[in-house]
């Protein structure tokens with residue numbers, strides 16, 4: 001067999017494998033959307049759930065998912081940004097840096113169930129935060145931090161060193177070069193990373209089951225005082241998210257339309273995550289264009 | 295007699311154990327252009343980068359000897375690298391404008407230093423771009439991205455960016471080697487305009503370029519300064535055999 005035929009066979013094999021992956025993905029997406037989208041309605045998206053009767057919605061779970069996402073991002077983004085800047089722009093190549101990097105590596109490969117159980121023992125039990133949005137947000141921070149740090153570090157790496165030299169040679173300090181030259185140039189790519197990680201956080205269930213809890217008490221959307229128990233803003237209330245909801249209905253749902261609600265919720269989750277991904281691409285590209293051309 | 299603005303005495307630089315500069319003694323008068331020439335790897339860039347302390351950024355570099363800028367030791371513990379780099383600007387081989395507008399590129403140094411007066415900034419932008427001989431080409435797109443310009447225009451915007459912080463010395467490391475001949479000669483013309491107002495030190499591997507623009511030329515080889523003299527003498531009547539061989543193209 002000559003090398004040309006070998007090459008052809010290899011390429012054919014690779015195409016086949018890639019095609020198979022795409023096919024599986026499409027089948028999965030198609031199934032979820034086909035069985036879920038017919039369940040969707042304004043009522044389904046906004047109404048509170050019902051435990052025993054049919055006709056409940058996922059309004060509260062959907063709201064909880066976004067609220068948790070925002071809180072988790074508010075906590076993890078500044079930390080991840082600081083850590084990434086330190087690691088990439090300042091840290092010397094010594095054993096401390098290597099240790100930090102290894103720790104991040106290990107943290108990022110930790111199964112989210114383990115993060116969830118740690119969150120339960122530490123935030124819920126030890127710190128007496130109970131099953132609450134806050135416990136959930138901290139658990140999500142642990143889950144998100146290593147991935148986000150690495151993604152921001154990668155964004156900084158894409159900015160060429162000639163930019164750093166340019167800044168320093170102009171008499172900017174190290175800090176000014178980082179904050180006024182490197183970060184603005186890296187914004188599009190950082191933004192993309194943030195949105196993609198938001199998608200991951202949004203779909204996370206295992207880290208939340210024992211931290212944010214599995215109940216979605218009714219919310220009063222006219223009460224925005226965060227200290228009231230039924231206020232949507234109260235960070236100390238338990239808050240089941242959409243992903244946790246899907247898990248729960250499928251394991252112990254007793255409402256007559258459990259199957260339909262689960263399908264509908266899955267479709268909402270998948271669509272939301274797809275939207276995050278498209279938004280990431282679109283905004284990243286737009287911003288990059290804005291910064292680099294007319 | 296002219297003042298010496300920058301002096302180097304017995305300058306050694308080591309990358310780890312490797313000695314890249316082996317005792318350089320070289321002084322620069324105020325104003326005018328000095329070209330640094332020599333075969334690649336002989337330490338021209340290394341030497342240039344010691345003059346505004348850009349080598350500080352590289353780990354494991356050891357520097358001994360003395361460099362004085364207007365009488366002050368550049369490497370004194372109290373020396374302020376940020377201030378030094380404002381007074382001794384640098385232009386690189388690869389044009390490296392920031393990914394912002396032309397206007398923002400030019401005033402970046404000043405704006406970060408806290409200058410807010412719009413009229414003053416506008417004036418500095420125009421003056422610097424004129425000095426860098428690129429004003430006519432970019433004056434109608436000041437607020438478009440500098441990355442949209444040609445390589446030669448980008449390089450002149452980078453020169454304008456350095457001029458805007460009013461340095462006394464401008465270091466250039468092969469500023470035309472990434473450019474086409476037309477852009478190169480525009481940069482040369484720009485430098486010839488600037489030589490009356492600034493002390494310019496340029497590394498070039500292009501001997502014709504050195505002979506066209508430099509008042510003085512220094513020949514480096516293997517980390518040593520072999521000879522420095524008026525450009526005319528270096529090219530017509532070099533004192534050293536190695537210089538003569540290099541100039542006549544026998545090696546390097």
Ligand SMILES: Nc1ncnc2c1ncn2[C@@H]1O[C@H](COP(=O)(O)OP(=O)(O)O)[C@@H](O)[C@H]1O
Pocket residue numbers: 309314332333334335336337338339340341352
């Ligand atoms: N960052 C560095 N680390 C180690 N060695 C270096 C570094 N930069 C340059 N060198 C070495 O120092 C010598 C001089 O390099 P350089 O100053 O770049 O030469 P030139 O600019 O004349 O071509 C070369 O042998 C080069 O390999």
Ligand SMILES: [Mg+2]
Pocket residue numbers: 338339340
């Ligand atoms: Mg060089």
